[in-house]
Amino acid sequence: MFKCNHSLSVIPPKPFYNYTNCPGYSIYYGLQNSAGNFKVPSSLAQCTVYQVAIRDSPTDDPFDFLSPEFQIQVQLSDDCNKCLRHRGGQCQLDIHKNFFCAKEDKTLAWKLGIGIGLLVIIIIGLLIMWRCKRRVPTFYHKYTESDSVYHGVPVFSFKDLEVATKKFDSSRELGEGGFGTVYYGKLKDGREVAVKRLYQHNFKRVEQFMNEIKILTRLRHRNLVTLYGCTSQHSHELLLVYEYISNGTVTSHLRGESGILPWHIRMKVALETATALAYLHASEIIHRDVKTNNILLDDTFWIKVADFGLSKLFPNDVTHVSTAPQGSPGYVDPEYHQCYRLTSKSDVYSFGVVLVELISSMPAVDMSRDKEEINLVSYPKNYPSFFLKNFSRGS
The missing domain is CATH 3.30.200.20 (Phosphorylase Kinase; domain 1)
Known part of the structure; x- marks a missing residue:
């Protein structure tokens, strides 16, 4: 392809095509023959030349047949082919750039070195596997x-x-x-x-x-x-x-889907959940998703805290961890949500929401409630008598 400014007044030779949709210059293009002996026509000698790969034959628009791919084929000499295929050597040039076939020097020492090295690697690998197998507790194999x-x-x-x-x-x-x-x-x-x-x-x-x-x-x-x-x-x-865990979630019981929870069971749920969270925090772990739907009950109403997908390791010698807020709506600590500062108190806040749910049997978030009351945490402040009434009746 040749890019020619209009000032050159080029008359392209045959069989070149003219692409004239460009301001200030024209593009002339044609196929190079397969023999590879293409010569630049004298009328195009002052133009800028581009060689491009094509898919098929030229059309009225060169951009229809341009290809983003091209192939390179390397033709080896007969001597190099014989060296590679029949002698197992390598094709090289000497200092005078003359071809010679270099044979690999596979001496006995080299073979012994490879063999001993492989043997050592195999032995080390078997020892590592044996030690790792010994370290796995029998509890897990059971x-x-x-x-x-x-x-x-x-x-x-x-x-x-x-x-x-x-x-x-x-x-x-x-x-x-x-x-x-x-x-x-x-x-x-x-x-x-x-x-x-x-x-x-x-x-x-x-x-x-x-x-x-x-x-x-x-x-x-x-x-x-x-x-x-x-x-x-x-x-x-x-x-x-x-x-x-067979008896469903605390949420399902609070909503009446799995039976109503009596007051002493609610107190038991609160106490055992607090015990589990205290153990987590002592183990340098923050749960980050404490909610009634992640507290399970078995047939004896023993609780099990579940779902540790959001949990985070939290060393006891640091004050907080800066991380993007995660958790369930209605349970996320406002300070964590606003300041991206995660602490063990974030779990304590979520546990407080769980306590309000246990007292009221109301969901943490309810879009059908008034705007100021969508989040359950606003209820104790707005309706203290309601919670005092429920608490005293339960006790």
């Missing part, structure tokens, strides 16, 4: 279905969990959260489990997956759910396997 452990917890195959949940049947859904859906399942050994299936479209799902494993492997408390295991991080679906 519950392993595929005889493998990932970050200290047993690894389940996706197929086993698919069978346990009857292919994640919708009738087995226990609930849905911000990061995944939870299904009821039954393992081959008879254990009932809750399987959290992280959303495929959630770009933070690997982060949440790793966070829950990292947090829960540090914890052992009677008021926290137990993590039985997970799928591999490289599985096409990320699944977390927890103990199954």
Whole structure:
């Protein structure tokens, strides 16, 4: 292609085409023959030349057949081909730029060195595997279905969990959260489990997956759910396997969906939740999503705090952690929301909202209430007599 200013008054030779839609200059273009002996026509000698790759034959518009791709083919000499294919050598040039075929110097010492090096690497690898296997507690091997452990917890195959949940049947859904859906399942050994299936479209799902494993492997408390295991991080679906808590959430009981909670049970829920949070904070962990929907009840109304996807490690020797606010509407600490300063008091604020729910049986957020009363935390201030009445009646 040639770019020629109009001032040159170029008369293009045949078979060149003229593309004249450009102000101040014209573009002339034509095909170079395959022999590669193209010569610039004298009438175009003063123009700027461009060589471009094409798809097909030229048309009226050169931009219709330009290609963003091109190929480079290297043709080796016969001597180089023989050197590479038949002699196992390398094609090189000497100081005079004459070709010669260099053979690899595979001496006995070189072969012995490679062999000994590989042997040492294999032995070291076996020793590392043996030591790692010894460090895995027998507690974890007891519950392993595929005889493998990932970050200290047993690894389940996706197929086993698919069978346990009857292919994640919708009738087995226990609930849905911000990061995944939870299904009821039954393992081959008879254990009932809750399987959290992280959303495929959630770009933070690997982060949440790793966070829950990292947090829960540090914890052992009677008021926290137990993590039985997970799928591999490289599985096409990320699944977390927890103990199954049979009696639903505190939310479902407060709304009358699973039966009304008597006052002494509400007090028990408050006390055990506070105990669980105190243990978390002593373990340098902030839950960040304390709410009645994450407090589970078993058949004896023993509580289990669940869902550690948002939890964060919080060293006791720091005053706060600066991080973007996360949590559920109605439960987030206002100071954390406004100042991005996360502390253990953020969990305490959320726990306070849970206490108000336990007293009133009202949801933390209700869009059907008046504007000033959408958040439940405004009720004790606006209607103190209502809460005093409920508290005294309960006590």
